[in-house]
Amino acid sequence: MHQLTRQFIDNQWVESAGRRRLAVTDPYRQETFAEVTAGDPADVDAAVTAARRALPAWQALGGTRRAAYLSAFAEALAARRDELMRLSSRNNGKALAEAGVDLDDAIACYRYYAARAADLEARQGRRVDHGAEGIRAQVYEDPVGVVGLITPWNFPLVTSAWKIAPALAAGCTIVFKPSEVTPLPEQALAEIAAASDLPAGVLNLVHGDGDGIGAPLTVHPGVDKLSFTGSNAVGEKVMRAAAEGVRNISLELGGKSPILVLDDADVERAADWVMAGIYFNSGQVCSATSRLIVHEALAESLYAALGERLDAIRLGDPLADETDMGPMTSSRQREAVERYLAVAGEEGLVAVRDARHRRLPARGEFVAPTLYRDVPVESRLWREEIFGPVLCGRSVSSDEAAIELANASPFGLAATVIAGDVERARRVGRALRAGSIWVNSEQLVLPEAGWGGFGISGIGRELGPWGLAEYLEVKHLIGPAD
Template sequence: MRHLTQQFIDNQWIDSHGQRRLAVTDPYRQEQIAELTAGHAADVDAAVAAARRAQPGWQALGGARRADYLDAFAKGLTARRGELMRTSAGNNGKALAETEIDLDDAIACYRYYATQARALEARQGRVVEHDMAGVQAQVFEDPAGVVGLITPWNFPLVTSAWKIAPALAAGCTVVFKPSEVTPLPEHALAEIAESIGLPAGVLNLVHGDGEGIGAPLTAHKGIDKISFTGSNLVGEKVMRAAADGVRGVSLELGGKSPILVLDDADIESAADWVAAGIYFNSGQICSATSRLIVHEAVADALLDALARRIDAIRLGDPLDEHTDMGPMTSARQRQAVERYLTIAGEEGLSAVRDARHRDLPAQGEFIAPTLYRDVPTDSRLWREEIFGPVLCARTVTSDAEAIELANDSDFGLAATVISADVERAKRVGRALRAGSIWYNSEQVVMPQASWGGFGISGIGRELGPWGLSGYLEVKHLIGPAG
């Protein structure tokens, strides 16, 4: 069993000031695989001080040299590929195919922001076009400073890459808190930073929970910006903490994403995309398309096709290459989803496939894939994020009705539209209130395209040039021309 008793601060492994111990578990084998020393506010103080000392030098290094370190991160992750996939499967419960996606997307993200760092250096000081004679204006983009980054447990490697890579590319220095539920994959990031010779204090990793690390990090006056991915409940607390001192904040929060299947859709393809959108990673994905809005003309055929796919999903050991769906990441998350299954029973929902009526593996924190039909719009399962493999379906009679129903949500992270008519799918997608909208596709995520949502799904955007700009401050120098 591993013992994570130290924090990575200023390129040194330092004993934590905390005293509490947290168990890290394997959700399939339901056994403890590591012990984590929960960090303390004093650890945050030390990490912030180290980052503050390192920031001027890291900024002065320039984008091209910072890019070399980002490429080195990508190479470091690639070199540890097999190890990290197995670690993620054991700590997170992901099937191996899902750990591979998490890792590959993280590698691509570091490589992309290496190119962005070089481009940033090339455009510094560019002259702004204007119509005032005798005046010159130049624009510079400076790093926000010292940033605090907090990531969730569902996609440990890629969600950390989405924050660390653009922050470092921009010239920021980092205090990084991974989830205490899945600290093992991200622990490797500090080891890679050490191995590639990243300058001291540029990346500091502090292990712990919300009480020991999260709260003091978000409240710390030495932090210039906080970037948080996680629940709405915690996101609101982060935003309140950042208001003290008017510090920057970006939030990637929850979702209750719709998937619209129009009356001309190919049923078999639609069923594949619907299943992938909700049952991937056991439904533990913020963009999970958990609201199925289907035209009544094709509803019965689609639900039958989905039922066949649900029955074919193989639940089991994440390390078994034949497994399609692993367990929930923790007992706590399994219990949270089970509460919604109880609510479904209390509300009298009609199940096409009910998790409670399927045999489960003998061990593991499993929730079987579930599908309800004709779910009322006032049902808690229709309106609230469940974060599990639970799909709710409703029928409509027109595109206009489908759009109205899709937009009837406080969330606005993502959506999918399926139609044989590509232009129709695009037209419907353009009318939806969401940050990422796929049509006739699985949920393709690329580092070049933005990620973030409308409404209570968050503030700001990650990925693409927008992700980099979130860690930059714009500065103009204006004076006589010549």
Template sequence: MHRLEQQFIDNQWVRSRGARYLPVMNPYREEVLAEVTAGAPQDVDDAVKTAQRALPAWRSLGGAKRATYLEGFAAALTRRREALVRLSSTNNGKVLAEAAIDLDDAIACYRYYADQARRLDERQGAAVSVEMANVEARCYHDPVGVVGLITPWNFPLVTSAWKLAPALAAGCTAVLKPSEVTPLPEQALAEIALEIGLPSGVLNLLNGDGEGIGAPLSRHAGIDKISFTGSNRVGEAVMAAAAERTVGVSLELGGKSPILVMEDADPEQAADWVMAGIYFNAGQICSATSRLLVHEAVADSLYSALEKRIDALVLGNPLAEQTDMGPLANARQRETVNGYLATAEQEGLRVVRDARHRQLPSRGYFVAPTLYRDVPLTSRLWKEEIFGPVLCGHSVANEQEAIALANDSDFGLAATVISGDGDRARRIGRELRAGSIWFNSEQLVLPETGWGGFKRSGIGRELGPWGLSSYLEVKHVIGPSHG
């Protein structure tokens, strides 16, 4: 069994100052793959100081030169594609196709921000139109500084890319903390940094848990910005720590996203999009469309189509090509989801497909795909993020009711609208309070379009030019035009 007891600091693997170790599990076999250090505050201090020393040279390098390193990350990940897909599947429980999407989207993100880094050079010193005579104003974009990046376990490679790529493109130096649940795929980022000759200290990777690394990183006086993806509970703690020092935060937190199926939708086509929105990655998606709002005219037809598709899903070894759904990523998440299923029984929810009545593989942290219909709006399962393969349906009488119920949530990360009329679907989408709205499609997440939510789903945006802007400070230099 391999033990990850080292941290990547200043382009070297150095022994962690921490004394605790945590098991890294294979969620299908329920076996320990490795042990990882829990980390220590001293590790954070060493990494932050290293990033501070590296910042002036990296900041001054220019966007075009930084772009070559980002392209290097994309190329190196591409060369490692097969091995990383299998490693991610083994460590996370994703089926191979889902692990491939995680990696391919990460590669696309590094390439996109290489282009954005080059464009940043073109924007520097742009003239600002002012009405005052004989006065000039020019706009510059400076990197925020040293950034702390904390990533989740559900999509480790792409969520790292969403943070690291724009941070490096902007000229920031970084301290990256992967999830202690799925740390193995992200170790490749340190290996790639050495392979492509990334300057020392620009990327520092710290393994550990919240106590050893996450909390000390959020509090560290040398961190100029924190970007966190994860639960609301931890995100609120990160925000509180940042507030004590008045530093910036980007938070991508929970979701309870709706999917609206209107009366003019084709139930068979709609069923495919509903399935993709909730059962992909065993429902462990922050944007999972776990609230189904279906017009009563097509409800019976849609539920019938969903039943057939749920029954056809193959649960099993995520490394097997025929598997449609792997296990949940860890035992704690399985316990959480099973707790919601027990609550559903206590609440007397109407079952269409019940996880507890389906035979599961003999091992692995599995929860079978579950579907309830006519779920009361007061139910915990309707209101709270479950983060598992559990879909709650509720019938609506008209478009206005669907929109009102879709917006009646503490969260606003994403939504999907399905209608036989594309113009109608777009119009409904404009009425929804969420950061990403898909219509008549699966969940397309593109490097060019922003990612983030309204309300309790977070603060700020990742991806697109907005993702780059979150790692930049805007500066204006103003004076006489002929001075």
């Protein structure tokens, strides 16, 4: 059994005073294959102290030199690509191809913010246009300070890259808590930092669960900003903790995203995009388009096409090349999805394909892909985030009805619009309340494009220049021109 028994604090592998161990489970083999010695509040305090001590020198280093470290992170991840893909598949349960997407997106993110760090240095002290004679106004952008980063288990490497890369580019120092469910891929980040000459205290990683590490980190007075990705319930707790001291916060929370199929869409292409939007990573995606809104003229043919594709999905060992869908990441998540399937039975939902009627592999935390049609808007499955391979559909008679139904949700993270007429699809997309909207496309996420939601899907943005801005404070110097 591989054991992780130390935290990474101030560029040292530190023995934790905590004696509690957290099991790391392979969700396909259903066995513990690693243990993490959980940290405690004393470890959080040591990590924050180290980050605070490292902050002035890291900020003074300048964006160009910080860019070199970010580029080195990207290259180190790329050099370990095959190893980390297999580790992610085993720890998370995702198919190898999906693990490759996670890793490649993370590498692209570090490279993107390496360039942005250099840009940041070049624009420091730029002048502000104004009409006041004899006055010079200049703009500087300083790092927010010490940031506490908390990431989820569904895409470990990419969700951490979305936070770590812009924070380091901005000149912030970091205390990072990965999910206790999938700590192994992100352990590689501490290993890369340890093997490099990254200044001590710039990146600190502390393992543990929400009670042992997450809560002490969110209330620590030495943390200037909190960035959290995860459930709405935990996000609200983080927000309340940040209120004391009026600290900066970014939240990327849940979604119940719609996918709209208009009446001029090509059914076969639409079916492929619908499948990619909900069944990727076993549906464990915050932006999963789990509400299908289809024009009534195409409903029957689309459901038939989706049913054929669902029957063809191969469930199995995520490390096997022939596997299309691996298990859920944990028994806890499998049980949560199964509770929704039970609710569907109680509500009498009409299944095009029902997970409970499909033969599953002999082992593994599997939930078969499921599709319900004509789901009432009052249904819990239509309204609530399931975070599993469950798609709910409804038919509409017009674009206006599709838009109204799509927007009738407190969530607003993402959406997809599929139509034969691309301009029509763009017009419909423009009317939707969501942070990312794909038009005739699968869910392509670009480092250059912002990520974040409307409504209860979160606060702030990740990726693009907006992601960097989340870790910067704007400072103006105004005075005589001479």
